[in-house]
Amino acid sequence: QETPDSVVDPSFCGSYTESEPTCMMHHQRPKKMVAFEGALTGRQFLGCPVQQDVGVNYGVVEWVDGPWPEILQRCLTRIWDMYHEQNLGRVKDKQAHEKEVAKLKKEIDFLSNNYS
DSSP states (O other): OOOOOEEOOTTSOSBOOSSSOOOTTTOOOOEEEEEOSGGGTTOEEEEOSSOTTTSOOOOEEEESSOOOOHHHHHHHHHHHHHHHHHHHHHHHHHHHHHHHHHHHHHHHHHHHHHHO
């Protein structure tokens, strides 16, 4: 399973010290991680120790805790959807602002040239 976005939790971090399980692809001890994405937010898991930008990341080796109750999963999903909607709105506002600024810069350049 693909590694979800994760966040550092001081109470659950570092390398897993037990001999089992290991990453099937790399045969290394997994890292302790906490998911920070969608309905998985807050769940602890053991993940592949290889960074995705360095090599192939195997993903989740094993979930430490059980899945959240269905109602909590729906709530977390809705909260993340609201977050992404708001970010999308900010991106669109920024793009509109940049277009307006570019238009004003052209107008300033035109007026400056005519004044000269």
